[in-house]
Amino acid sequence: MDVALVCVGDELLAGDTVNTNAAWLGERLAERGVNVERVTVVPDRVADIARTVNEYRAAYDAVVTTGGLGPTHDDLTMEGVAAAVGRTLEPSEAVLERLASEGGYAREDLAAGTADIPAGARPLHNVEGVAPGCVVENVYVLPGVPAEMKAMFEAVAGEFEGEERHVDFLVVDEPESALVDRFAELQERFDVIVGSYPGDDVRVKLQATDETELEAATEWLRANVEVA
Structure with a gap:
């Protein structure tokens, strides 16, 4: 399953807010064996949201958006997805x-647009807040507030x-x-994916669909490098 993440918000582009949602979703999806193929940040503009979501929903099995939900002037994700x-x-x-029934909100007390979702979409209830998410076709629309996003994702995690x-x-x-030559030999010997992340040391990530293959690859690498 191939997925694209679309994170909405001027504050992300300006660096006012760190995009922890993308990192958390990437980790959770990877744990479920899902390939995250794109992470894109777009501004609070309907045209940008619509164009990006439309492109990705055709290219990938699912699109997950975060941010831009609610009734304020810059909450434009639902409009863009629609x-x-x-x-x-x-x-x-x-x-x-x-x-x-659960929040005690009278309809007349809610700001206009609070409950608006694309026609025919499946609503996703926000157990940590007010603004709903939804699923429409293969697009999953989640809030930007991390606690709200995480709770809503867990409700649909089984669909990924x-x-x-x-x-x-x-x-x-x-x-x-x-390490270049040893990485090449490692991939020739074993059916594994190798990721190399340099810093003070080099952090090497090995992935395989077969646990025995992974164990053998790890042991070979351990025997052929200087482990920190």
């Missing part, structure tokens, strides 16, 4: 009923499934450039 899938926005009766992977890490006390 434009991407060619639907209008309309109040969700299911959302309004839940906000009334890929091939089981096994992962191991080694920290190597050698320059990355000195």
Whole structure:
């Protein structure tokens, strides 16, 4: 399963807010064997949101958006997603009923647009806040507030499934450039994916669908490098 993440918000582009949502979602999806193929940050503009979501929903199995939900002037994600899938926005009766029954919100007290989602979309209830998310076609629309986003994702996590992977890490006390030939030999000998991340040391990530293959690859690498 191949997925694209679209994170919405001027504050992300300006550096006012660190995009922890993308990192958390990437980790959770990878744990489920899902390939995250794109992480894109777009401004609070309907045209940018619509164009990006429309492109990615055609290219990938699913698109997950975060941010830009609510009734304020810069909460434009629902409008952008609706434009991407060619639907209008309309109040969700299911959302309004839940906000009334579980949140104690009278309809007349809610700001205009609070319960609006694309026509025919499946609402996702916000157990940590007010603004709903939704699923429309293969697009999952989640809030930007991390606690709200995480809770809402967990409600649909079972809809994201890929091939089981096994992962191991080694920290190597050698320059990355000195490891090139051994990485090449490692991948020739074993059916593994190798990631190399330099810093004070080199952090090597090994991935495989077969646990025995991963164990053998890790042991070979351990025997052929200077482990920190």
